[in-house]
Amino acid sequence: MEWIKLIGILIILVGFILKFDTIAVVIIAALSTALVSGLSLTEFFTIFGEAFVKNRLVTIFLxxxxxxxxxxxxxxxxxxxxxxxxxxxxxxxxxxxxxxxxxxxxxxxxxxxxxxxxxxxxxxxxxxxxxxxxxxxxxxxxxxxxxxxxxxxxxxxxxxxxxxxxxxxxxxxxxxxxxxxxxxxxxxxxxxxxxxxxxxxxxxxxxxxxxxxxxxxxxxxxxxxxx
Structure with a gap:
């Protein structure tokens, strides 16, 4: 059942095709991938937060x-x-x-x-x-x-x-x-x-x-x- 870990890709494809909110689709895809991979919510938000802090300069232009x-x-x-x-x-x-x-x-x-x-x-x-x-x-x-x-x-x-x-x-x-x-x-x-x-x-x-x-x-x- 390792293929289930690719569910995030499927969510992104469906979300983009149906033109849902891009940020929401990406976050849901990441969360789904984390949960089926055995990560807890705490671990997911920790990784998510650390990635955001490390790459915060990329979003300064916003x-x-x-x-x-x-x-x-x-x-x-x-x-x-x-x-x-x-x-x-x-x-x-x-x-x-x-x-x-x-x-x-x-x-x-x-x-x-x-x-x-x-x-x-x-x-x-x-x-x-x-x-x-x-x-x-x-x-x-x-x-x-x-x-x-x-x-x-x-x-x-x-x-x-x-x-x-x-x-x-x-x-x-x-x-x-x-x-x-x-x-x-x-x-x-x-x-x-x-x-x-x-x-x-x-x-x-x-x-x-x-x-x-x-x-x-x-x-x-x-x-x-x-x-």
């Missing part, structure tokens, strides 16, 4: 979500838009490129910016949208979606290619440890210098990529205004 929601509720998005509208000559592409530069500089010094949910959605995307509307007036819903996607994409580009420029980042330490285990003598500073070259190349590509988007918007809305 604290930022209510904070961002409250900030948006009390005008964070509106203030970001007002700020951008006051800056003359700032285009969507220039603004997003500027954000990519800031993102990579932050990575160089090991400063973590909380990416899409906590930064791009409430701040970067609204400011990029405001830059477009300040220059061209109302834009189409399709172009709004393109700007939104571009803001998210530039976050990915800058973060992915810039995170290993910090000499003590987890990625650099992983690379050094892996190469060292294979017999290659490398230093973390050497890895960071190589990553810095890639980061600079990435910024150049990003700048061109965003400039072409500016030209595309200018052609579209200038022609439309001329008609």
């Amino acid at each position: 604290l930022t979500l209510p904070m961002i929601g409250i900030s948006e509720r009390f005008g964070l998005r509106q203030q970001a838009i007002i700020l951008i509208e006051r800056i003359k000559g700032l285009t969507v592409g220039r603004f997003i490129t500027l954000y990519a530069v800031i993102r990579q500089i932050a990575g160089l010094f090991g400063i973590r910016i909380s990416a899409h949910p906590q930064f791009v959605r409430p701040i970067v995307n609204p400011m990029a949208q405001a830059a477009a509307k300040a220059k061209f007036g109302e834009i189409s819903a399709e172009d709004e979606d393109k700007i939104k996607a571009r803001a998210a994409a530039n976050e990915n580009f800058a973060n992915f290619f810039g995170q290993n420029t910090f000499v003590a980042s987890s990625g650099v330490l992983l690379i050094v440890g892996t190469l060292d285990s294979l017999g290659y003598d490398v230093s973390s500073s050497a890895i960071s210098r190589t990553a810095l070259i890639i980061a600079v190349i990435t910024l150049i590509v990003i700048a061109i990529y965003n400039h072409l988007f500016d030209l595309k918007l200018a052609r579209k809305y200038t022609n439309k205004g001329g008609q």
